Amino acid sequence: MESPVLAVENFCAFFGENQILKDINISISNNLVTALMGPSGCGKTTLIRCVNRMHELIPGARVSGNMHLKGEDVYAMEPIFLRRKIGMVFQKPNPFPMMSIYDNVIAGYKLNGLRLGRDEFDNIVERSLKNAALWNEVKDALHRKGTFLSGGQQQRLCIARALAMNPEILLLDEPTSALDPKSTSHIEELIVELKKNVTMLLVTHNIAQAARVSDFTAFIYLGELVEFGPTEKMFTVPKDKRTEEYLTGKFG
Numbered sequence: 698m699e700s701p702v703l704a705v706e707n708f709c710a711f712f713g714e715n716q717i718l719k720d721i722n723i724s725i726s727n728n729l730v731t732a733l734m735g736p737s738g739c740g741k742t743t744l745i746r747c748v749n750r751m752h753e754l755i756p757g758a759r760v761s762g763n764m765h766l767k768g769e770d771v772y773a774m775e776p777i778f779l780r781r782k783i784g785m786v787f788q789k790p791n792p793f794p795m796m797s798i799y800d801n802v803i804a805g806y807k808l809n810g811l812r813l814g815r816d817e818f819d820n821i822v823e824r825s826l827k828n829a830a831l832w833n834e835v836k837d838a839l840h841r842k843g844t845f846l847s848g849g850q851q852q853r854l855c856i857a858r859a860l861a862m863n864p865e866i867l868l869l870d871e872p873t874s875a876l877d878p879k880s881t882s883h884i885e886e887l888i889v890e891l892k893k894n895v896t897m898l899l900v901t902h903n904i905a906q907a908a909r910v911s912d913f914t915a916f917i918y919l920g921e922l923v924e925f926g927p928t929e930k931m932f933t934v935p936k937d938k939r940t941e942e943y944l945t946g947k948f949g
Contacts, residue, residue, distance in 0.1 A: 721921075732918070736918065741900045786872050932944060
């Protein structure tokens with residue numbers, strides 16, 4: 698059995714006295730898409746923000762338990778180094794508005810002070826935009842600002858920016874919730890394609906989306922991991938009544 702890319706053990710997260718995540722245990726396997734599902738406020742976004750240690754940036758936030766990335770303790774790593782290994786794409790497309798498409802893609806290198814030659818940067822930009830299925834649309838406009846792109850293209854630019862650092866894991870926090878159906882479909886196709894090269898954690902409230910793109914699903918309710926398993930199995934024969942009620946739209 699291959700060791701997991703991400704192992705989460707007895708993990709809890711708090712804001713002050715308020716406990717958001719309760720004793721989460723989950724193993725994320727290589728080159729698979731794991732969907733995190735559950736009603737609003739259940740803790741799924743908090744969980745991925747703990748994975749790349751953004752949670753602790755909020756005053757009063759703390760965690761307990763263990764989290765390991767390929768055997769390394771996430772909470773013993775230098776956060777800047779960790780965030781190179783764990784890319785993040787947010788709900789709303791957020792290309793850096795003053796930067797060109799080209800500079801957006803390599804922003805992680807510049808922000809980390811990583812110096813490379815022009816040819817290397819050219820290669821990274823082309824590879825990342827191709828991996829994000831955006832190259833053909835923007836290759837003649839690399840020095841225009843990223844904000845001139847459509848919403849769906851901007852989100853693919855943000856995915857390219859995350860991929861440029863060659864992350865071990867890509868965190869996607871409801872990446873299509875601000876997009877129209879056609880752009881959503883593009884991003885979903887891209888997610889399926891990308892898992893050949895990168896492991897993904899996808900927060901989604903869209904049950905149909907989880908069914909279409911994920912290999913495994915974790916159902917979180919009121920901060921607890923209710924059920925975790927292969928998506929197809931969970932969606933057809935859920936073990937827990939709460940999972941079944943959520944999937945059939947009784948709450949959420």
